[in-house]
Amino acid sequence: MALKDLKGYSVPFSPKGTAQIVGGLPWNFGVDILAVHYRTDPDQIRKLLPEPLELSKEEPDVAYVWFGDWQGLWSGHDGMLGVNPERTQYTECLIGVRCSHDGVEGQRVVYIWVDKDFSLTRGWFMGFPKKIGTVHMGTRNRHLHALNPAMQACGPGSRYAAICESHGERLVTAAIDVKQKITPDKLPKPFGTDLFHTLHFPSADVERHDKPLLHQLVQTVSSDLKFGEIWEGEGDLTYHASAFEEHTALKPKEIIGAYIIPVGFQIRGTRLLHEYD
Amino acid sequence: MALKDLKGYSVPFSPKGTAQIVGGLPWNFGVDILAVHYRTDPDQIRKLLPEPLELSKEEPDVAYVWFGDWQGLWSGHDGMLGVNPERTQYTECLIGVRCSHDGVEGQRVVYIWVDKDFSLTRGWFMGFPKKIGTVHMGTRNRHLHALNPAMQACGPGSRYAAICESHGERLVTAAIDVKQKITPDKLPKPFGTDLFHTLHFPSADVERHDKPLLHQLVQTVSSDLKFGEIWEGEGDLTYHASAFEEHTALKPKEIIGAYIIPVGFQIRGTRLLHEYD
């Protein structure tokens, strides 16, 4: 059949185009983030920045962990909360670092785990190097805390942990002790800076599988940023040893701050920065 | 060693008492419910009411499904959101029916699935006949909806689905089309009526395993009821055929209403109503 008769932004292609793992742009998100920002060894950050990326000129030693309780929609899927919310909701734990590209300050997610296939592959299409993991966050549905006789409304005195596990190993444990509400402009960089990510599809060609079929440096383009009620607090962060993961090389030397950030935005796509040959 | 030196409200007992699957009373809860109330064949309800329970005198044909996004704490565990939220949060789908006991109107949960072990066993200690299942609800973290550019704040026009799967079978699909806020007093019965449940522990004794070791009818005792913002709407409900489950016998004949109910309360325990011999 003609190629155009097979529908899908992504595979599997199908006659109606509803079997695909994830649909096309734009992608609209709402997320509840539990973030811990910290300082680490900049030499370890440098080891994760392929050329032409460089260390941040402003704060070469700043990294962060974000736990996220996400709700995402792809194009044509806007009513999904009313059909099967499982295809909308996912959880995530990511480790990012400050960096710079061509003199522009930005950030790069270097390790990231999510619990759903559509998020893993959509992430890959934007250059997030996602793997599957399990995430639990104490901030979920926190409108319930004021109703539970043994909890308290989110505010000073609240403590929320978040954990990430993958392949049977605990990888990350974080926590925030909530202190005060802040406005979005008080969020420290790299919030608001550009995301510099790598699109990569390796080759399995029998004759030349040492060279990837796709290898680009891209920047994420987003819009419609809208914040909910943001809380600032003190943070804890532990990276646990793993047989596979190398995140412990980025272990914290000093905690900068911790934040609860409900935020929504649209991802409009990526912009090519550099093509590796 | 002396029995008293082994600690635990429930097994496994251990020297410090922290290995137990679930700790003791009181149990404090906050839950976000997506409820659909409906009418079904009262003969099918009757088949699920062991003596001395009887059909409701007021509405013998009323049943309901509740999907719940729960946060529960056991005694000595109050800071758990700050340690490991996975031991606090769980999801649930239950099917309940109106009934009466000794002239008192009440309700009984006849089928129920949860996604965590501590909830399964704590439920058994109160007479909820829980099995493990997977639940997804569109109402989760709905403070994010107003932030997502392709969603809307919860209100008229919002539609939320909920699904339940167990042993590889879809069991229940429900949905609410949100219409308006209501006050708690507008929630229809059996809200606010007593829960009549069965404590049951079968015997595996080689010589007399036809008679259970424990078989009681109990009533749940709760307090500290506190509601959040309640929404009323129109409901959809489908029970899917299963190789094992018998819930389709309770399939809906008429939908009464659908509700989103954030609520907190304390369970103080159970009260013995009847001992089966």
Next chain:
Amino acid sequence: MALKDLKGYSVPFSPKGTAQIVGGLPWNFGVDILAVHYRTDPDQIRKLLPEPLELSKEEPDVAYVWFGDWQGLWSGHDGMLGVNPERTQYTECLIGVRCSHDGVEGQRVVYIWVDKDFSLTRGWFMGFPKKIGTVHMGTRNRHLHALNPAMQACGPGSRYAAICESHGERLVTAAIDVKQKITPDKLPKPFGTDLFHTLHFPSADVERHDKPLLHQLVQTVSSDLKFGEIWEGEGDLTYHASAFEEHTALKPKEIIGAYIIPVGFQIRGTRLLHEYD
């Protein structure tokens, strides 16, 4: 309705009796075990033995971990492999200790994790203090190893690991380096000795929830033991620290041996040894 019209060995009771979480005796099993036997501090074993159980007179310091890939059937369920194998197969990790009762040498499982609800509750009915966990074993489907070009048939040179995770924490890592086939009579005690377990159902009664509704010491009665091909080897065993579990108190001081044991048997029930008051 009359109680007898509600069917089920266990809850949930239902008109046809197929909704129950697990059916009645006898229970027939086949299991592939990866076992590591070891010595630990007998004082720590003593802390897990409620009266009238005592330390083993023969080897007071012997404990073991068993990883198991199980296939179990309950009565009336014998064709389940042909209907839904998910209701038959489960995985397990248990930690057991040698002990004695009234002069008879035996064993007791003190901590145990499984991945299915029917196994959790059936275990409780026999006194296994089960919780839900995730288990992976390198011995699974090992008839495939000789076919995989990068593996070898099970035998000298084979190394198989097994891991157990629960609530986002790695709890146990074990491994066997396979050395030689052995006959069943070469398996060391406590293989073949009695199992001494505790039936326990706590009370949630509002007025007296400090005293369990059921508390007995029982012995498991089994028959029809049949072994497959048994391998002996050298073992590794690590217990990982946990926020909840107390198994690290039983950490190994010396590894005795490791075994791969395919075995089938029937559990005919339990026999009452002692009733706690």
Next chain:
Amino acid sequence: MALKDLKGYSVPFSPKGTAQIVGGLPWNFGVDILAVHYRTDPDQIRKLLPEPLELSKEEPDVAYVWFGDWQGLWSGHDGMLGVNPERTQYTECLIGVRCSHDGVEGQRVVYIWVDKDFSLTRGWFMGFPKKIGTVHMGTRNRHLHALNPAMQACGPGSRYAAICESHGERLVTAAIDVKQKITPDKLPKPFGTDLFHTLHFPSADVERHDKPLLHQLVQTVSSDLKFGEIWEGEGDLTYHASAFEEHTALKPKEIIGAYIIPVGFQIRGTRLLHEYD
């Protein structure tokens, strides 16, 4: 840093190269397959064959479902069964069709679900359009069946089911009634024919996301095929309706046969057949 200092066949790249989701070629596999071959509407097969693929000239109406219990190793990972078997074992359900390319008879997997991230992405690198799903197979560890007092050794009279679930929906139920052993040469086509798959990586570029960044037709290159004991039997197959998946369009009209096939092989890579522009 220099690009070459960041290691990994696939992302995430890391200093040591052990964080990657899956490592490089060759890939060595052992798998236990439960296959059902059947006839369906060839017009529905045609709708899944992008040019230059065509319907099979020999049997344009033949499709198949394969359930697989896999053990796979990537390069540098050969001892993984002794480290963390979770990174080796996975389960899969796939639906394939016969087809032809340039006069050569072959096959194409059109829908496929697996339970692990490394398998999903390795599959994508070869053109398998994988999504995440849950699979259970009655054939697992069948060396145990002869030991279980209520089962029988695999052979005439054995019946094994297999199920696949994804996003809370049952998608496929299959079963085999075992009849007799056969030799590999008795396996019907498309066994032994070429695999024709699509490599596809969509573009998220803000300016031209309608054209994929990568779109090729490739053929899989494998070697070292080695069979275990193969069983033939009669098959059952049901495709269940889904809110998303379109596999029901390929529903069976006639069952050809069912097979249990333990087999190992090496995948050496892919060969480019056609580049879409």
